[in-house]
Amino acid sequence: MSPARPQLRRAHLIWAVGVLAYLCAVSGRASFGVASVEASARFGVDGAVLSLFGVVQLGTYAAAQIPAGLLLDRIGARRMLVLGALTMAVGQMLLAIATDVPTALLARLLTGVGDAATLISTVRLIAAWFPSPQVPVFTQLATMIGQFGQAVAAVPFLALLVNVGWSAAWGSLAGILLVSVVLVIAVVQDEPPGDPADPPPAQARPGQALRDVFTSRAAWSGFFLHALSLLTVNSFLFMWGVPYMTQGHGLGAAEVGALLTVNVVIMVAIGPLIGLLTGRFPEHRARLGWIAGGVLTLAWTGTLLAPGPLTAWQLLPLIIGLAAGSATCTVGFDLARTGVPRRAIGTATGMVNIGGYSSSLLAVLLIGVVLDLIASDRPAELVDYRIAFSSMALLMLAAAIGLFVTTRRRSDDPAPPEQTASHITFCKHPTSSGT
Numbered sequence: 001m002s003p004a005r006p007q008l009r010r011a012h013l014i015w016a017v018g019v020l021a022y023l024c025a026v027s028g029r030a031s032f033g034v035a036s037v038e039a040s041a042r043f044g045v046d047g048a049v050l051s052l053f054g055v056v057q058l059g060t061y062a063a064a065q066i067p068a069g070l071l072l073d074r075i076g077a078r079r080m081l082v083l084g085a086l087t088m089a090v091g092q093m094l095l096a097i098a099t100d101v102p103t104a105l106l107a108r109l110l111t112g113v114g115d116a117a118t119l120i121s122t123v124r125l126i127a128a129w130f131p132s133p134q135v136p137v138f139t140q141l142a143t144m145i146g147q148f149g150q151a152v153a154a155v156p157f158l159a160l161l162v163n164v165g166w167s168a169a170w171g172s173l174a175g176i177l178l179v180s181v182v183l184v185i186a187v188v189q190d191e192p193p194g195d196p197a198d199p200p201p202a203q204a205r206p207g208q209a210l211r212d213v214f215t216s217r218a219a220w221s222g223f224f225l226h227a228l229s230l231l232t233v234n235s236f237l238f239m240w241g242v243p244y245m246t247q248g249h250g251l252g253a254a255e256v257g258a259l260l261t262v263n264v265v266i267m268v269a270i271g272p273l274i275g276l277l278t279g280r281f282p283e284h285r286a287r288l289g290w291i292a293g294g295v296l297t298l299a300w301t302g303t304l305l306a307p308g309p310l311t312a313w314q315l316l317p318l319i320i321g322l323a324a325g326s327a328t329c330t331v332g333f334d335l336a337r338t339g340v341p342r343r344a345i346g347t348a349t350g351m352v353n354i355g356g357y358s359s360s361l362l363a364v365l366l367i368g369v370v371l372d373l374i375a376s377d378r379p380a381e382l383v384d385y386r387i388a389f390s391s392m393a394l395l396m397l398a399a400a401i402g403l404f405v406t407t408r409r410r411s412d413d414p415a416p417p418e419q420t421a422s423h424i425t426f427c428k429h430p431t432s433s434g435t
Helices: 005-034 036-043 047-063 065-075 077-097 101-129 132-146 148-163 166-187 206-214 217-248 253-280 282-305 316-328 331-337 342-374 382-390 392-407 417-426
Strands: none
Touching: 005 036, 005 047, 005 077, 005 101, 005 132, 005 148, 005 166, 005 217, 036 047, 036 101, 036 217, 047 065, 047 101, 047 217, 047 342, 065 077, 065 101, 065 206, 065 342, 077 101, 077 166, 101 132, 101 331, 101 342, 132 148, 132 253, 132 316, 132 331, 148 166, 148 253, 206 342, 217 253, 217 282, 217 316, 217 331, 217 342, 217 382, 217 392, 253 282, 253 316, 253 331, 282 316, 282 331, 282 382, 282 392, 331 342, 342 382, 342 392, 382 392
């Protein structure tokens, strides 16, 4: 049954604050990617060390997902959002004053730890406050709007970085994170108010939550779908996209900023459609992952095989393909959500996030290593970037195999696992126990 009108308004307000917190986190997450050229000059490092910054941040983010999910299932989304934003703010301020590589790496580690708490907490709020058929749509909207944090990093942050300086730019990111802390404390509530006579929900035991998640085929399907659709996106947006476009294709800062903004706009445009399809046809969620993987493969293949430097317009198909991958990766969260008991949703969401970000970590590192091997004594050229980006095909293949194995119907299955889970979940309000 739909919640009463005042509760629905409250749900929308809480959702908006959670989305703002996620947008602030994305801006802090993506900021180093647009500052990689300035970071190279500030710290005097080459491609391998630059990739290390991405590896530290993404590696910390991925490694913290399960602990963050377990903690989320115990203390609630409100406290986790506050802890995450405060930790990221400390990381941004530390990077603002950093003059050496170890300090900067510590700053990105803190950024990864804080970031790990944000999206999974927002997804948990959505699952608690909205009827189950609406959860995929509001999750898509949250992740798509949150990606405007990339536009914050690509336009105002980059403008501050170029025109005002390193410290002011990173300090501004810390400021908006602190604003999100104040709003979360003032507005967010973990669960809708229930009947006072109802017993309080039992806290999840870590061991049981881990068993629920790691024995779920649906959770593993979400893990591999997230990896397939996101690994090339993150490696491009977080680290190597800006150097590829500026040093490889000779684009200016304004053109790069415009392309990154277009990427976000397209994600926001197609995200709600994917959310509607996810809720309307839950038995076809894995196919959405296959479609995104195919679009990404075609976009990368066409871009990397095209002769000569490309213009901004000619890079647009790749930008559109990356947007499709970003918009589809959240389908993995819905697969996991409907495949585990409610007590383990936070842990399952964290596991899915590991899929995309651990594979992204490997991609960032692999590209940096290949660039240093083939351009160790000179600046990287377009052909070097093409070879380095081609190495991601191995990771894409591994993710595709994992998705195929976990979604293949076995002879003893009465129905596909996502179909059964969806039927059970969509017949209940998310505040009911179990799935």
